Amino acid sequence: MIQALFYKEWIKTRWFLLVALLTIIGVTGYCILRVYRAGELNGMDHLWLVMLTRGVTFVELLQYLPLAIGGLLALVQFVPEMQKSCLKLTLHLPHSALATTYSMLLWGTLFLTLCFCISSGLLYGYLHTVFTTELWQQSLFTTFPWFLAGYMAYFLTSAICLEPTWKRRIGYCMMSLVLLHLFFLNHTAQAYNPLLPFLILLTLLTATFPWLSVLRFKAGCQD
């Protein structure tokens, strides 16, 4: 059943997945190219000193991309479900509603993980050859809260899309804005390191919200 659900999600999201994958590879590649070109023009030693003295990470362009990919993926996955009332049919499959919902969310989570792993892998692959451990770790650790924001944006947008009433949708939207703001409060490199366990916990908590929306949908809640 999970394979069938994954196939359904693949059909729905395949073009978005391609665009998202190309975008994150493109932006990560551009970040790497910027480091390479700046190194060619100013010397790699200059880049080391800029990172050391000014806290530059060279990955700033990635900041809001995971957030956008997470939010848009949820829209692409769940807006058609709600508009065409496909969700009602999906939930009537011979499979528990909980498993069905989380199979769909697992599809999105796996794709986000793939995107973020590719981005981190590309960054690590290049940066560790030109920067010492402390410096490439500074760049990679700085991206972690942004990737977590991508997961949270995905779960929260899913909850908003699956929610049947506008009143609660607006409430979820406001809550999402404030929660996601937490990931972008501080721009200092590695500032979020002590908060990462809490952010992971918070992201896991928000993964349960789409189920609440599905329950309300099943109960027939309306405006």
Add this chain to the structure above:
Amino acid sequence: MKYISKLFLALTLLFLALWQLPWAYNFMTKEKPKHSFTLFSPLLKNFISNKVDEAGNLYSTDGENNYTKAETDSLLPFFHYRQLIQDGRFPDAVGTQKISPRHVQQTNFIFRSHPTDVNGPNLALYALLESKSGRVNLEMPSDLFRTTATGITFIDMKSNTINQKKSEEFTALLEKKGCQFPLSRINGNGTNRKEYDNGYLLVDKQQQLFQLKMVAGHPFVRKIEVPGSIELDAMFITEFRNRSMLAFVTDKQEQFYVITLPDYEMRKIQIPGFNAHKQQITIIGNLYAWTIHVKDALGSYYYGVDANNYQLYKQLRQTEKKKKKMWGIHFTSNLDNYMKIR
């Protein structure tokens, strides 16, 4: 699962309320800070503060004796020496000692430290400059060093490789001078925006203090005697024009010291206390006296200190009546640049 989801939603809403409501209240009720610039006058042996009132700037000592702007320039000749030169009022002598504008310029210094400088986040990589290059301007090195459990390691920035020979040479000399790795603290100004280089101060695992410099490409290490049972805390290498100081140092008991040159003596500055992790400090120093301004959430403490023997002349406390902040969850702080639950 339904109840778990509901519980998690309730917990998230509670967290948002505990974070956002106090933030909004504190943001809306924040008051404009009342600044008064205060300096210790070596002539009056008292503080002069400027406080803006309806009539304009008012300069006074302890809120009693008022002075005009021109009088204040004369009472703080080391701070306002450029104004005095322009007005043709620069004194030939203060007390019995003759002074010149050049002498004043050479001996004046300003030192600042904020808790964020100490608390981080800071990268554990350091640039050791050549301190005797023979050039007027300092140049940044081609490598950085890090400290490890067994020594210090230099990494060449262009090739991203370890300079084994240099690392061994510096580690060997440090060990020869009695330094025991791993180091517990390190401080220096890894920048070429200064007139000369004093290198780094290192504290080893036995709480011994060393100065490390690079002289003509080779290491220079000097052990600095730490009196008695002092447990060193924060250190600040100074590179002032008059070259009479190596560093300011604090200990775990919040005492404040200066390491003087050329004798490498660690001398206590007779102020009641300073915690570099929680308080910011500004020292405006001259030939005769230092004005030390220590500031924290409770207010400002001003100390007038003799520049020669570091004895306290006078102290002044300015507290601000602040509205009590609403309790709640906070993530940022004035004390560091980390995001934490506070």
